[in-house]
Amino acid sequence: MESMTKRGHHAQSQLRAAHERLHGGGGCVEEAEARRTATSVRRGDMVGVVAWIAAPIPCCACAGLACVRDRMDWDGPACLPALLGRRIRGSPAKKGPALLRVRAAAEPAPAFQSVTAFAPATVANLGPGFDFLGCAVADASLSLGDTVTATLDPTLPPGTVSIASVTSPSRPHLAGRLSKDPLRNCAGVAAIAALRSLGVGSHAVSIQLTKGLPLGSGLGSSAASAAAAAKAVDALFGSRLGRDDLVLAGLESEKAVSGFHADNIAPAILGGFVLVRSYEPFHLIPLASPAGLRLHFVLVTPEFEAPTSKMRAALPKEVGVQQHVRNSSQAAALVAGVLQGDAGLIGSAMSSDGIVEPARAPLIPGMAAVKAAALQAGALGCTISGAGPTAVAVIEGEEKGEEVGGRMVEAFWSAGKLKATATVAQLDRLGARVIATSAA
Numbered sequence: 001m002e003s004m005t006k007r008g009h010h011a012q013s014q015l016r017a018a019h020e021r022l023h024g025g026g027g028c029v030e031e032a033e034a035r036r037t038a039t040s041v042r043r044g045d046m047v048g049v050v051a052w053i054a055a056p057i058p059c060c061a062c063a064g065l066a067c068v069r070d071r072m073d074w075d076g077p078a079c080l081p082a083l084l085g086r087r088i089r090g091s092p093a094k095k096g097p098a099l100l101r102v103r104a105a106a107e108p109a110p111a112f113q114s115v116t117a118f119a120p121a122t123v124a125n126l127g128p129g130f131d132f133l134g135c136a137v138a139d140a141s142l143s144l145g146d147t148v149t150a151t152l153d154p155t156l157p158p159g160t161v162s163i164a165s166v167t168s169p170s171r172p173h174l175a176g177r178l179s180k181d182p183l184r185n186c187a188g189v190a191a192i193a194a195l196r197s198l199g200v201g202s203h204a205v206s207i208q209l210t211k212g213l214p215l216g217s218g219l220g221s222s223a224a225s226a227a228a229a230a231k232a233v234d235a236l237f238g239s240r241l242g243r244d245d246l247v248l249a250g251l252e253s254e255k256a257v258s259g260f261h262a263d264n265i266a267p268a269i270l271g272g273f274v275l276v277r278s279y280e281p282f283h284l285i286p287l288a289s290p291a292g293l294r295l296h297f298v299l300v301t302p303e304f305e306a307p308t309s310k311m312r313a314a315l316p317k318e319v320g321v322q323q324h325v326r327n328s329s330q331a332a333a334l335v336a337g338v339l340q341g342d343a344g345l346i347g348s349a350m351s352s353d354g355i356v357e358p359a360r361a362p363l364i365p366g367m368a369a370v371k372a373a374a375l376q377a378g379a380l381g382c383t384i385s386g387a388g389p390t391a392v393a394v395i396e397g398e399e400k401g402e403e404v405g406g407r408m409v410e411a412f413w414s415a416g417k418l419k420a421t422a423t424v425a426q427l428d429r430l431g432a433r434v435i436a437t438s439a440a
Contacts, residue, residue: 107199111238114151116436119227120271120428121145121213122220123297124263124386127350127357128330134220134263135273137297138428142435143170144299146224147210148187150232152440156204161191168211177215185209189253190226194233197245205233216305218386223264226250231269231432243270244282246432264386271431273338289427290341297425298374298393298401299385300408302418306364311387314359327355343396347380350394357384364389366416373411377404398424 120138125131138144156162161182168174182188187209195205207229213221230249234241241249250265266274266284273287289295319327330352337345351371361367361384370391374382378400379393391412393404405422412420 107202108237108240110152110203110236110440112236112437113440114149114438115232115235115434116147116149117228117232117235117432118142118147118435119145119224119231119268119432120430121299121425122223122264122267122386123299123392124218124220125353125356125384126334127353127381127383128327128355129263129275129334130353130356131261131263132276133273133331133334134267134276136267136271136428136431137299137425139423139425143212144219144423144425145212146187146221146228147212147435148191148225148228148232149208149210149436150191150229150236151206151208152236153204153206156206158204159195159201160204161188161195162204162206163188163209164206165208166211167209170212171214174211174215178209178211182207185225186222186253186256187225187229189256190229190250191233193249193252194230194241194246197241197249198234198237200237205236207232214301216307217301218306218384218388218390219299219301220264220268220386223250223254223268226253227265227268227432231434235434235437244284247284248282267431269432272427272429275335287335287338289338293341293343293427294397295343295346295427296395296398296401297427298379298395298405298408298422299390299425300370300393300405300412300420300422301390302364302366302412302416302420304365304389304416304418306360306388308387311360311363314363315356316359319355323354327353330354343394344380347394350381350383351375353383360384360388364391364416365418366412366414367391369415370408370411373407374404377407379404382408398426 120136120142121144122134122136124134126133126135151164153162163180163182163185166175166178166180166185179185182192187207191205191207209225209229211221211225213219213224215221227246227250230241230246234246246269247262247266250269251260251262254260254262254265260279262276262279262284263274266276270284270286273289275285275287277283277285330349333345333352334349337343337349361371364384367384367388371382374391374393379395382391382393384390385392391408393408395401395404401424402422405424409420409422412418
């Protein structure tokens with residue numbers, strides 16, 4: 001045991017030295033030297049040894065690019081453990097020391113030349129499930145979501161990610177609003193995190209992002225981009241990452257945009273309903289609803305942006321005990337409704353949030369009238385999707401979808417003077433998935 005500890009400490013010192021070289025000059029020469037050191041550790045002292053290292057969380061994007069921390073105040077994955085193909089256990093949102101498990105891992109070979117993946121829209125919170133419940137929704141045409149194509153690119157420095165294009169056929173104006181810098185784009189950050197989790201250092205990846213979701217809509221736009229990117233990069237190298245690794249890769253980009261919460265990215269990757277139980281340890285609980293549940297969602301999005309930061313600032317700083325108890329019971333009822341396949345219970349529980357919705361609804365013109373119109377038209381429940389401004393109503397079957405959506409659109413205009421569009425979607429049980437590949 002003592003010799004193993006000494007070998008672990010020796011490996012730690014080598015890794016630290018490599019990290020100093022990696023961050024010292026920021027260029028490709030330092031990157032290559034650090035990689036060689038990490039490789040020697042992996043092949044020498046670390047063979048057959050699992051080392052637990054308490055170290056500050058360093059972060060760098062890739063060879064030839066500036067440190068992520070300097071460029072976007074992002075506490076991303078540790079670079080050297082990532083070089084060894086391991087991820088951080090626990091929440092990367094926390095600054096300071098983190099417990100890293102470093103283990104030898106062979107770099108995977110590419111399985112394809114390119115992979116295209118789709119990730120669906122998501123409805124987070126679902127009323128009383130603020131920051132811990134969410135579900136995936138999609139339409140038959142897969143237009144309600146984002147698509148990412150990841151391609152091996154030998155013209156780029158090894159281990160790097162670039163964004164070749166950002167397009168949005170249904171919303172051309174969005175293309176100019178999204179950065180092509182991989183460190184400032186959700187798809188780029190997730191792709192980098194996935195590449196590192198895989199331990200890929202000999203290949204570079206170029207990605208093409210196609211946006212199907214509007215920005216700032218409450219439909220998990222950033223999560224869809226991140227989920228599709230992580231899925232595409234993982235599939236490019238043989239689909240080696242587990243579900244938690246994929247979600248954590250997506251969480252790196254979510255943290256930069258809206259904070260460290262997984263109620264969008266988890267269902268975007270896993271599909272269906274997902275409960276986020278905890279972050280330390282990281283524990284996701286997929287909620288399997290009966291196959292016969294014909295749950296549909298009427299999504300009504302007004303021409304109005306509700307930035308997540310602004311909507312979070314509106315939340316109450318304190319909550320009374322009785323209100324907490326009431327909301328907790330409604331969240332539990334919502335989970336029970338999903339597991340039992342009780343659409344009515346899902347709808348009534350979803351409509352019963354007494355903490356977050358009352359604080360946010362006044363910031364969305366006409367929201368109260370929209371909810372009332374949905375219920376009067378026969379919806380089982382209605383609330384704000386995510387941070388808004390999209391209003392989501394649930395119905396059983398899609399027969400009432402057009403009528404409910406029409407009434408909600410009318411209410412947005414009459415009460416809030418906002419134009420809005422309605423989409424009827426169904427529960428998406430698949431989550432992020434590969435839709436096309438080309439041979440390596």
